[in-house]
Amino acid sequence: MSDVIRKDPRLAWIARNRLHARHTELSGQPSRGPTGLLRKNPRPRWQYGPGGLRRLDRLNLQGAGVTSLVRRASEQPPLPLHSVENPQHYIAVWLPLSGGRLTAHGKDVLGLAQQLAAAQHQATAVLGLVCGELKESIDEAGVDRLLQLDGAEGYQPEAWAELCRQTEHHYRPLHWLLPDAGESAELGRRLAVALGERPATGVWKWENDRVIARSGAGHQDIIRPLCRVLLPLEECAMPCTEYRYQALPVKLEAEPLAAARVQDRGRVAVDPADIPLSEAEFILSAGNGVHDWQQFHQAATLLGAAEGASRVAVDDGFMPRSRQVGATGTWVSARVYIAVGISGAVQHLQGLGKVEKVVAINQDADCDMVKRAGLSVIGDSHEILAALMALAEAGSEREVSNAA
Numbered sequence: 557m558s559d560v561i562r563k564d565p566r567l568a569w570i571a572r573n574r575l576h577a578r579h580t581e582l583s584g585q586p587s588r589g590p591t592g593l594l595r596k597n598p599r600p601r602w603q604y605g606p607g608g609l610r611r612l613d614r615l616n617l618q619g620a621g622v623t624s625l626v627r628r629a630s631e632q633p634p635l636p637l638h639s640v641e642n643p644q645h646y647i648a649v650w651l652p653l654s655g656g657r658l659t660a661h662g663k664d665v666l667g668l669a670q671q672l673a674a675a676q677h678q679a680t681a682v683l684g685l686v687c688g689e690l691k692e693s694i695d696e697a698g699v700d701r702l703l704q705l706d707g708a709e710g711y712q713p714e715a716w717a718e719l720c721r722q723t724e725h726h727y728r729p730l731h732w733l734l735p736d737a738g739e740s741a742e743l744g745r746r747l748a749v750a751l752g753e754r755p756a757t758g759v760w761k762w763e764n765d766r767v768i769a770r771s772g773a774g775h776q777d778i779i780r781p782l783c784r785v786l787l788p789l790e791e792c793a794m795p796c797t798e799y800r801y802q803a804l805p806v807k808l809e810a811e812p813l814a815a816a817r818v819q820d821r822g823r824v825a826v827d828p829a830d831i832p833l834s835e836a837e838f839i840l841s842a843g844n845g846v847h848d849w850q851q852f853h854q855a856a857t858l859l860g861a862a863e864g865a866s867r868v869a870v871d872d873g874f875m876p877r878s879r880q881v882g883a884t885g886t887w888v889s890a891r892v893y894i895a896v897g898i899s900g901a902v903q904h905l906q907g908l909g910k911v912e913k914v915v916a917i918n919q920d921a922d923c924d925m926v927k928r929a930g931l932s933v934i935g936d937s938h939e940i941l942a943a944l945m946a947l948a949e950a951g952s953e954r955e956v957s958n959a960a
């Protein structure tokens with residue numbers, strides 16, 4: 557077990573639930589004083605992070621006598637193992653990777669696949685298909701059997717479709733699930749043609765023998781019978797959180813692949829400034845708390861991040877309108893969004909609905925952006941950006957010397 561710190565969802569739920577008997581203990585708030593009055597410690601609790609920066613101890617990790625809401629993974633009781641012995645059927649799921657990791661969309665689709673498997677009368681395993689190197693453990697994602705496909709790394713839609721066709725021949729899955737986004741959306745349509753099946757695209761809900769799918773350019777829903785090839789949207793189901801899964805490796809004796817007509821000529825390096833905000837994976841966003849704009853642009857270039865901004869930064873003329881994030885700007889779906897000096901007004905937060913990880917850099921530990929963020933660094937934006945740039949430079953120098 558690693559020492560990665562994980563939040564215990566049950567303890568966090570108790571901490572939010574004022575009616576629970578252990579709420580006071582876990583919320584970190586002292587309850588009542590000797591006179592019966594509610595008392596709250598007005599002083600923020602601080603701790604120092606590994607870089608020496610002062611951080612607000614929002615989870616009261618150092619609070620005496622208060623049970624912590626987070627535990628180290630090594631202290632956490634292991635999740636129960638969900639095992640499928642001698643599966644009679646399979647539900648196949650194509651798992652796109654981003655930087656060697658499962659995407660949030662892929663995890664949602666695995667959640668749906670496990671629901672479909674649980675509804676079968678005979679032992680049914682979720683078969684995850686992965687093309688490329690996996691850089692994280694996936695034993696909690698919902699994969700019972702893992703089929704690692706070789707020889708089709710990069711953008712190889714014809715080879716992927718052929719490998720799926722061979723998998724179909726070998727495992728005869730009850731259903732094929734492929735996230736309806738990006739390259740896997742294209743693969744899903746190719747596979748459906750190869751299998752002679754009519755796919756259900758834009759699926760966001762499954763109910764018994766039917767699915768509900770988005771249609772009409774996202775303006776209407778249609779109901780379709782449950783079919784073999786499903787292309788679900790993000791949030792089609794809750795990702796799996798209750799069990800560990802076996803993720804037993806299985807093999808496919810793949811036949812040689814025919815010469816591809818589509819050639820992957822490699823990725824083209826693009827200036828992050830040219831990436832539309834809605835498609836950017838990593839955004840460094842500036843608000844009214846940024847005072848050194850030259851430093852902000854340097855930091856974005858050094859980190860390879862696309863630049864975003866709050867409306868105040870745009871209205872004040874520091875950033876172009878196309879970079880505004882929020883209700884009246886762009887709704888972003890980045891994996892990481894660093895908000896520098898942004899208070900987190902509701903109109904701004906509306907644009908962050910699909911962001912995976914928010915990092916807040918702010919002087920005000922109580923602002924709404926800090927509440928929304930998974931990680932917050934409290935302090936002056938100029939100093940923190942300078943420290944971040946120094947770390948990034950040291951990191952890239954280390955990479956160069958390792959490579960030499």
Ligand SMILES: Cc1cc2nc3c(=O)[nH]c(=O)nc-3n(C[C@H](O)[C@H](O)[C@H](O)COP(=O)(O)OP(=O)(O)OC[C@H]3O[C@@H](n4cnc5c(N)ncnc54)[C@H](O)[C@@H]3O)c2cc1C
Pocket residue numbers: 842843844845846847865866867868869880881882883884885886896897898899900901902903904917918919920923935936937938
């Ligand atoms: C109809 C309508 C639509 C809107 N649409 C949008 C929209 O799409 N997008 C949007 O962003 N806003 C939108 N707004 C505006 C929104 O309500 C807020 O006014 C705006 O988001 C605030 O921007 P800000 O957080 O950069 O500035 P502020 O609210 O001024 O916050 C600045 C933050 O920086 C911090 N700070 C100050 N100095 C430092 C320092 N040296 N170091 C670190 N932190 C520091 C402060 O603590 C504060 O949290 C809309 C408003 C309306 C009425």
